[in-house]
Amino acid sequence: MGIYILRRLLIAVPSLLGIxxxxxxxxxxxxxxxxxxxxxxxxxxxxxxxxLRASLGLDDPVWQRYLHWLTSMLKGEWGFSFISRIxxxxxxxxxxxxxxxxxxxxxxxxxxxxxxxxxxxxxxxYSWFDRIASTFAFIGFSLPTFFTGILFILFxxxxxxxxxxxxxxxxxxxxxxxxxxxxxxxxxxxMVLGLFQAASWMxxxxxxxxxxxxxxxxxxxxxxxxxxxxxxxxxxxRNALIPVVTLVMLQLPxxxxxxxxxxxxxxxxxxxxxxxxxxxxxxxxxxxxxxxVLACLVVLFNLVxxxxxxxxxxxxSYT
Amino acid sequence: MAGLTRASATxxxxxxxxxxxxxxxxxxxxxxxxRHRLAYVSLWILCLLSLVVLLGPLVYKVGxxxxxxxxxxxxxSVAHPFGTDDLGRDLLARMLYGGRISxxxxxxxxxxxxxxxxxxxxxxxxxxxxxxxxxxxLTDLFxxxxxxxxxxxxxxxxxxxxKSVFGPEIGIFLLIVLVIGGLSWMPVARLxxxxxxxxxxxxxxxxARALGASTQRQVMRHILPNAxxxxxxxxxxxxxxxxxxxxxxxFLGLGFPPDIPTWGRILNDSRDYLDIAMHWALxxxxxxxxxxxTINFVGDGLRDALDPRKxx
Numbered sequence: 186m187g188i189y190i191l192r193r194l195l196i197a198v199p200s201l202l203g204i205x206x207x208x209x210x211x212x213x214x215x216x217x218x219x220x221x222x223x224x225x226x227x228x229x230x231x232x233x234x235x236x237l238r239a240s241l242g243l244d245d246p247v248w249q250r251y252l253h254w255l256t257s258m259l260k261g262e263w264g265f266s267f268i269s270r271i272x273x274x275x276x277x278x279x280x281x282x283x284x285x286x287x288x289x290x291x292x293x294x295x296x297x298x299x300x301x302x303x304x305x306x307x308x309x310x311y312s313w314f315d316r317i318a319s320t321f322a323f324i325g326f327s328l329p330t331f332f333t334g335i336l337f338i339l340f341x342x343x344x345x346x347x348x349x350x351x352x353x354x355x356x357x358x359x360x361x362x363x364x365x366x367x368x369x370x371x372x373x374x375x376m377v378l379g380l381f382q383a384a385s386w387m388x389x390x391x392x393x394x395x396x397x398x399x400x401x402x403x404x405x406x407x408x409x410x411x412x413x414x415x416x417x418x419x420x421x422x423r424n425a426l427i428p429v430v431t432l433v434m435l436q437l438p439x440x441x442x443x444x445x446x447x448x449x450x451x452x453x454x455x456x457x458x459x460x461x462x463x464x465x466x467x468x469x470x471x472x473x474x475x476x477x478v479l480a481c482l483v484v485l486f487n488l489v490x491x492x493x494x495x496x497x498x499x500x501x502s503y504t
Numbered sequence: 505m506a507g508l509t510r511a512s513a514t515x516x517x518x519x520x521x522x523x524x525x526x527x528x529x530x531x532x533x534x535x536x537x538x539r540h541r542l543a544y545v546s547l548w549i550l551c552l553l554s555l556v557v558l559l560g561p562l563v564y565k566v567g568x569x570x571x572x573x574x575x576x577x578x579x580x581s582v583a584h585p586f587g588t589d590d591l592g593r594d595l596l597a598r599m600l601y602g603g604r605i606s607x608x609x610x611x612x613x614x615x616x617x618x619x620x621x622x623x624x625x626x627x628x629x630x631x632x633x634x635x636x637x638x639x640x641x642l643t644d645l646f647x648x649x650x651x652x653x654x655x656x657x658x659x660x661x662x663x664x665x666x667k668s669v670f671g672p673e674i675g676i677f678l679l680i681v682l683v684i685g686g687l688s689w690m691p692v693a694r695l696x697x698x699x700x701x702x703x704x705x706x707x708x709x710x711x712a713r714a715l716g717a718s719t720q721r722q723v724m725r726h727i728l729p730n731a732x733x734x735x736x737x738x739x740x741x742x743x744x745x746x747x748x749x750x751x752x753x754x755f756l757g758l759g760f761p762p763d764i765p766t767w768g769r770i771l772n773d774s775r776d777y778l779d780i781a782m783h784w785a786l787x788x789x790x791x792x793x794x795x796x797x798t799i800n801f802v803g804d805g806l807r808d809a810l811d812p813r814k815x816x
Contacts, residue, residue, distance in 0.1 A: 203645040211657060323804075327797035329748045331755045331771065332789040335778065339786075343779045435647070442652030446752055450775075460653060461756055464660045476657050479650040487648055 193491045197484055204480045205258065209251050212473065258477055264470035273474045277456065281478075284455035287374050288444050294379030295386055302383075303390025307425075308417055310395060318387065325384025330443045334377045334450035341373060348373055351452050374451045378443050382436075389432050394425040427497050434490030438483045536809040543805020546798035553795060557603035566597040568765060580783055587783040589773060595787060598765040603791065605766045606747050609680055613746035616685025618739050621692025622728075628693065629700025630723055640697070647690045655749065658683045659758050676760050684749045692738050699731035733810035740803035744796045751792050767792050 257263075263273035306315040341347050348369050397403065398421045406420045407413075445457030452458065456475055463471035527535070538544050571591045580587045586595035628639040659679060666675035703709060704727060712726050753759035754768030762769065767788040774784035 199641075200645055200648055203641075204649060207645070207649060207654075208657075211654075211661060214661075323800060324797065327744070327800050328793055329751060329796070331752060331768070332793060335771065335775070335785050335789060338778055339782060343782075438648065438650050439652075441650055442752075445652055445656075446756070449756060460656065461758075464656055465757060467660075472657060472660065476650065476653045479653050483648055483650050 189495055190492055193488055193495075196491075197488045200487070201481065201484050202255075204484065205255055205477070206251070208473070208476060208480065209254055212254075213247065213250070258474075263474035263477075273470050276459065276471060277474060277478060280454060280456045280459045283453060284444060284448070284457060287371060287378065287447070287453060287455060288440060290371070291375045291378035292382065292440070294375060295382035298379070298383035299386035299390055303387040304394055304417065304422055306387070307391045307394035307398060315391075319391070322384045322387045325380060326388075328381070330377055330381050330446045331450060333381065334373070334447060337373045337377055338450070370451075371453075374447045374453055377450075378440070378447050381443060382440065385436070386429070386433060389429050390425070393429050394421055397421050397425045427494065430493050430497060431490050434486050434493070437486040441479055441482065533809045537805050540805035540808055543801045543808075546801035546805070549794070550798045550802060553603070553798070554607060557600055557607060560600040561597070561604075564597060564600060566594045568598045568601045569593060569763070570597075586787045587781070589770075589781070589784055595770070595784065598770060599767065599788060599791060602764075602766040602770060602788070605677070605760065605764065606750060606768075606792070606795070609677065609684070609750040610743040610747040612677075612681040613684040613688065613749070614739055614742040616681055617688040617742055617746075618692060618735065620686065621689035621738075622696050622735060624689065625693035625696025626700060626723060626728065629697040630704065630719060630727075636697075639693070643690045643693050646687070649687070651687055652752070655683055655687065655753065656756070656758055659753065672761050673764060676764075680750055680753065680759060684746050688742055688745060688749075692735060692742075695734050695738055696731055699734065700727055703727045703730055736810060737803055737807045740799060740806055744799040744803070747792065747795060747799075 263277070302318050306312075306318045309315060342349065398417075403416060403421050406416045411420075441457070444455065445460060447453070448455045448457040449461050456478065460472065460475045460479075462468075463475070537547075571593060586599060588594060589598075624639055624643065628636045628643075662679055663676065666679045669675060670678060704722075709722055709726050712722050717725070750759060750766065751768030751771070754766045755772045757772055759768060760766050762773075770788040771785055771792075774781065774788075778785055
């Protein structure tokens with residue numbers, strides 16, 4: 186097992202390098218000069234500007250600039266925010282916990298809905314339950330998250346007045362009251378993301394269970410006289426979930442996209458709204474760092490998917 | 505896996521008597537497509553929607569930038585069927601205009617993605633060895649890129665340059681189409697490659713090869729037409745995905761410039777007035793939803809219609 190994980194880790198390195206190469210290419214090809222501000226400032230003489238360029242290595246050959254950029258990115262030296270006037274890494278570490286919490290909880294919600302509904306729909310395909318569930322799933326993933334978010338605000342915040350639609354990062358209450366406030370303000374972003382994921386996962390679970398439930402070994406289990414519950418949960422679902430795990434993990438990059446939108450709608454102070462804010466304010470160091478962090482997270486989740494896959498499916502050898 | 509029968513693939517000689525009458529494959533597919541009632545209805549709704557968006561501005565002659573401060577944020581009425589926004593501009597006129605852009609972006613981005621995907625998939629599928637390995641490595645790399653952040657990043661960096669070359673409208677349109685298309689070809693490439701892998705070993709391709717057909721002819725005449733079914737389905741779904749991507753960008757304020765009212769942009773503008781002007785958010789949102797839903801249903805119907813193993 187240890188060797189297997191090590192091998193997957195080694196395979197992840199080139200893809201991380203590839204992603205960093207793509208990001209750097211975008212940065213290098215981008216028109217405009219980081220010293221535009223200095224160039225238009227009459228108080229900065231051209232000699233100073235040239236000296237600054239040389240000291241930052243902007244006149245070096247491309248591959249040297251790439252190596253330089255990559256090492257400083259990996260070391261966490263992401264520079265200094267133009268707008269907030271603080272280090273980019275403190276800015277990002279401030280924002281990440283909220284994003285992880287919202288995404289993590291929404292994935293749990295999605296699993297809690299998609300697994301039972303998908304399994305039930307597959308056990309009785311084309312029954313009324315399956316038809317209703319499938320139709321809802323279709324509607325669910327055709328509804329873009331930004332519109333669901335607005336519908337939730339319209340209904341739950343404005344019409345019913347249950348939840349606040351602006352997320353507060355500083356909650357003054359303590360103890361139980363703190364949890365209540367947190368629950369109230371985070372339930373809508375979590376549900377918006379979770380329901381969208383649940384809709385597409387439910388289809389995966391359904392078709393995956395449907396694929397295995399008529400295999401011979403399931404019939405064997407039935408003919409041994411096992412109860413339907415044991416047959417479905419222990420024999421069919423266990424095997425059906427193997428491809429679902431990979432699909433779920435491969436979808437996580439998309440989940441980050443959804444999180445960016447949701448954070449923007451509900452004004453959740455996470456890494457996604459940080460990205461949007463810094464784009465709207467031309468804060469290049471923050472934009473690059475956030476994109477890099479998100480790319481690393483994607484690679485990390487792909488790695489986790491591979492390892493989980495190897496652990497779940499005994500046909501894949503660890504060596 | 506010998507001895508196991510998959511539940512989804514049951515040929516059972518289903519297309520029995522009809523096969524005898526000489527219908528073309530397309531007529532047969534159309535007959536099967538009509539069996540999927542939701543998809544059939546969706547296709548009509550989609551056609552109607554496209555017609556309205558294309559011809560609507562010719563009939564409904566209200567300017568998209570006609571400001572009327574006496575009618576600010578009014579709900580639907582006879583004068584303004586979809587109501588007005590905070591400057592008193594007519595929402596129906598703006599949505600008709602925005603619909604053209606959304607649909608055009610969807611189709612153009614789909615075509616871009618399809619061309620790239622089919623070419624890469626076909627090249628990888630017909631060549632073996634390092635070409636295939638490299639192209640698949642590239643595909644996997646693109647698959648593991650964080651899509652939305654990268655979209656935002658590209659548009660942020662290249663917006664001004666393209667605007668100055670092609671003008672604000674065409675420049676942004678090209679940028680959005682290229683970026684969305686350039687980040688959505690990977691599933692198609694994999695699909696086409698997988699199809700090529702199975703098709704190139706089939707007897708009819710082998711027969712063509714034995715008769716001396718060049719690689720190019722084998723691909724263009726024999727393999728590609730047979731790989732087309734899943735590609736058409738993927739293309740349909742890609743239109744819906746591109747429309748959602750464009751709306752998302754506009755919704756985040758990074759799509760078209762503020763004076764060009766795409767559906768996502770209208771929705772974004774309405775966000776600060778949700779409590780007093782609900783219609784402003786609902787109409788564009790519903791328009792996006794119906795478009796995406798009907799396209800997805802049509803894709804579902806095509807999937808059933810173009811899969812010869814599926815009995816209908």
